[in-house]
Amino acid sequence: MSPILLQGGAGALFFLFGLLMLLVQLGIIVWIYSDAQQRSDQPAFLWAIVAFLAPLLGLVLYLIIGRNQY
DSSP states (O other): OOHHHHHHHHHHHHHHHHHHHHHHHHHHHHHHHHHHHHHOSSOHHHHHHHHHHSHHHHHHHIIIIISOOO
């Protein structure tokens, strides 16, 4: 097999993986924003900014300290 074909396949795989990670990050941001509007005393857009800057850390912080326990 040609190295060019292998490189092209790997590039497409990395592109799909990056696209999937982008969609997951956008999903986390949207979910945190909509949930913070309903369940948090802090402004929802600030939590969305935290999730944008650090998606996994922002999600963990929001779940631990951002949500009001009703």
